Amino acid sequence: MTTVVRTPDRRRAVVYGFQMLAVAACYYAAGRLGLLRQLAVGDAVFTPIWPPTGVAVASLFIFGLRCWPGIALGALLVVLSLTSPGPSVLGTVAGNTLAPVCAYLMLRRVGFRTGLSRLRDGVALVFLGALAAMLISSTVGVTLLVVTGKLGLDGFWPVWLAWWVGDAMGVLLVTPALLLLSEAREPPDLARWKEALALAAVACAVIPVATTSRLSLLYLIYPLLIWAALRFQLVGSVLCALAASVLATLAATDGSGPFAELTRIEVMIKLQVFNGSMALTALLLSAVITEQHNTRRSVELACQELVEVLEHLTAGEAPPSRSPTDRDGLPRDRDGPPGNGASPQASPEGP
Structure with a gap:
């Protein structure tokens, strides 16, 4: 009886582990892809579109809230590929994880449907999932840059705006595409x-x-x-x-x-x-x-x-x-x- 009970639990744990690794790998790959094209604003460099935010929000709707450790792991790998380990790294990872989680919770709260078949779903994704939730990651990230001396106080708002818009664009452009791909069941009509x-x-x-x-x-x-x-x-x-x-x-x-x-x-x-x-x-x-x-x-x-x-x-x-x-x-x-x-x-x- 013990073996019968433990085997499904072990199988679920293995599936969960693979899901987290898949989310982390997709987040990291999207981050490296986004870093291929950058713009400079003052002394800071940013990406016009940050695809990992779109990957993170879509992953939460596909796998559920339990996949947040995979998002955090992917964000950590991306940040470590850009800078050396330090206290600010954990803050940046926390901001990049908390923003999509808040987007998911707010969208769930208003009855968001991943098929985007209603006008209210599109409005919710724009104003809650992208514009509102991504304020968290941009504010936390740029504040850490100022506190650690990597960015002057006079450059706060330009860099904050660039960071916020880049994260929001990732949600608006990448999340719908991934949600549609995850729900594809049959090829379109050949006609x-x-x-x-x-x-x-x-x-x-x-x-x-x-x-x-x-x-x-x-x-x-x-x-x-x-x-x-x-x-x-x-x-x-x-x-x-x-x-x-x-x-x-x-x-x-x-x-x-x-x-x-x-x-x-x-x-x-x-x-x-x-x-x-x-x-x-x-x-x-x-x-x-x-x-x-x-x-x-x-x-x-x-x-x-x-x-x-x-x-x-x-x-x-x-x-x-x-x-x-x-x-x-x-x-x-x-x-x-x-x-x-x-x-x-x-x-x-x-x-």
Whole structure:
């Protein structure tokens, strides 16, 4: 009996250990990827997009709150790869771990659904998961730089702003993509592959031109975002926004294209305004369109049920009974927030 009881516990412990190592490895890999492109603000160097924050928030929704040690381990490895061990390292790791945990808890509190199928989900991810929660990591990190003498007090606000926006961009651009990837169950309808390939071809032609031309053609990307959101909802708009953001960041760090002949502060402002407005457009527009599609589908199914009931009443028969799933007419929404690493559950709130 003892062996029977201990074996599942040992198996769960091994699975948990592998999950933590996977989260730490993904966090570290994302951090090294983000460090490939940097901008200088005064005496400090920052990354315009910090992907590990997006990886951390997505991991919490995929594996549950118990994966925070993996986030802390990944953050520690990234920080140690940049600086020598010291008291400030632990503070930075604590800030980088606490920020995504707070984002997860706040999003859970408001009933966030990982499928981003409602406008309120997109708004919550923007204002709670990205803008509000990332205040923690930027404030803790920059304060430690000032306290340890690595940054002058006069440089606090520029570096704080750059740190905060970089972390927020990681949540806005990386988290939705990872959540969509984790919930992918089946390939898209083959009938739409032609339009998807056409969109990809146009994006591959327009985005490089918009991000490398000195004529400031960045606005050409917005029609692509609208096309992607209208036809492919969140999947298309997020992928399009992520590709545009990466190429714009490359141009900004190289000082080329629309970012040529600008000061570092001007480059930072222009790049982050572009990335932020593009991420907002992609998330909120696709959420609105998805919500409208779901509402229309619910109305159509309700009308169909009403017609069936009227037909049975006219024929003098009792209308067929339906289960709760039949009355909804759609599979249960699996976008509810998971708890303790369990599968997502439906939220009781409607769209």
